[in-house]
Amino acid sequence: MSDVTIIGAGVAGLWAARSCLARGLHPRVIDRVGPPGPHGCSWWAGGMLAPECESATAEPPIVTHGRQAIGLWSDVTHVIKQGTLALAPERDRGELDRFAARTEGNTACDAAAIAALEPELAGQHRRGVFFAAEAHLDPRQALTDLIRTLADAGVEVETGAVEPKDLSGPVLDCRGLAAQGDVPGLRGVRGEMVVLHSDEIHLSRPIRLLHPRHPLYVVPRANGIFMLGATQIESAARGPMTARSALELLSAAYALDRRFAEAEVVEMGADLRPAFADNVPRVLRRGRVLHLNGLFRHGYLMSPALAEQAAEVLATGHMGDLVHED
Template sequence: MSDVTVIGGGVAGLWAARACLAQGLRPRLVDRKGPPGPHGCSWWAGGMLAPFCEGALSEPAVVSHGKRAADMWSEVTEVTRRGTLVLAPERDRAEIQRFAARTEGHAACDADAIASLEPDLAPRHRRGLFFTDEAHLNPRQALHDLTQALAGEGVKVETTPLTPSEVAGPVIDCRGMAASADLAGLRAVRGEMILLRAPDVTLTRPIRLLHPRHPLYVVPRGSGIFMLGATQIESASRAKMTARSALELLSAAYALDPRFAEGEIVEMGADLRPAFANNLPGIVQRSAVLHLNGLFRHGFLMAPALAEQAAAFLATATTGDLFREN
């Protein structure tokens, strides 16, 4: 017998189920396509737990709540805490100054500091910012580990095609874009990524390369594999990656380190990230349904805190600062 039904088996739904258990609530977790996989937006994430960097374009709530993400994820999966290095091509060095002015928690880096952090990049980059308190994880491994942790508590993902209107009792709706008919203003933002095998390149932490038109982040996945991401296109198309996007990402990676040009493309992927008008995640309350949605580019960063607030509301009927009513 369950106390709450969680619909959606992506990063938000998995965390919602875990948070319910922490509140003494027994969740039923359902997803019509089953456990996490290529069918879900979470599968294509970068896995950066970078609240300070995200603060450059996000509201303070993303920074304050995102600071806890690394500690919360470390309870269920491996988290690498080596910070984030932000760089820019020399011709775009003003981007470094603008990024620094919009963020906190960083230290300025000269060529020697960059060489100490990432020796492979030393000859090519002379200015940067280092965010020492940021972290990253492998999102696919993290989804697997979180799914297994829930299974150990007796909560497995049921392959059931449910909608909130078909459920009697409390519901946490984590369906992402599938919930757009129930959430006015929810829009799709297309994101595309590339997995590249480049054994000649050694990076130990996420690198963000600033560019006025084509910003890039590179996340090491181990064994010479790097994730290049990500485009941000206002589109509801689920088409495969476009040639233009691939060229932009690969060109930016080449600008970071020319040895990426010899890399092997392992995988290209694209999916739709759900976003509200203000690009902030939130919980929308509609009768007995809590819609946990709008995670946009902050899924792995914000899902733990958002789920915690949703579960606390169900257990105590008190709202948190991420709630909104509809």
């Protein structure tokens, strides 16, 4: 017997199930395709826990709640706490200055400091900005670890296509864009990624390459794997990555380190992330249904805080600052 039904087994739905269990609520988790995989945008994430970098453009709640993510995720999966390094081509050094001015918790780096942080980038970049308090994780491993912790508590992800109206009792809707019919104001923001393999390149932390038109982040993973991603593309178009997008990502990676030209392309992917007009995720309360949605590009950064607030509403009725009555 379940106390709440959670629809959607992406990062938000799985975190919500974990948070419910922590409050003594037994959740039932249902997803139209089943456990996480390439069908969900959580699969295509970068896994950066970077609230200070996000403060350049994000609203204050993203930064405030995002700062909790490293500690919360550390109880679930392996979190690499090596910070974030932001760089820019010399011709675009104005982008670096503007980024540093809009963010907090950063330290300016000269060529020697960059070489100390990332020895293999020595001599390739003259100026950077370092965010020591940030971290990253492997999203797919994190999803696997969440699934395992739920299974240990007797919660399995069921496969089935349901909507809140089909269910009785409390419901937590974590379907992302699939909930557009029930959550007005959602839009799709396209995210794209390329996965490369190289035994020649070694990076310790995510690198953000600032560019006025083609910003890029590179996230190192185990065994010579690197994830390249575009920070944000305002498009609701689904479908495979285009040749133009792939060329832009690979060209930006080449500008970061020319050895990426010899890397093997392992995978390419794209998906749509749900977002509200202000890009701030929230929990909408409508009677017995809570809609946790609008995670934008902050899925791994904000899911823990949103899940905690949603579970608190279900357990005690307390409305946190990310919970809105609709």
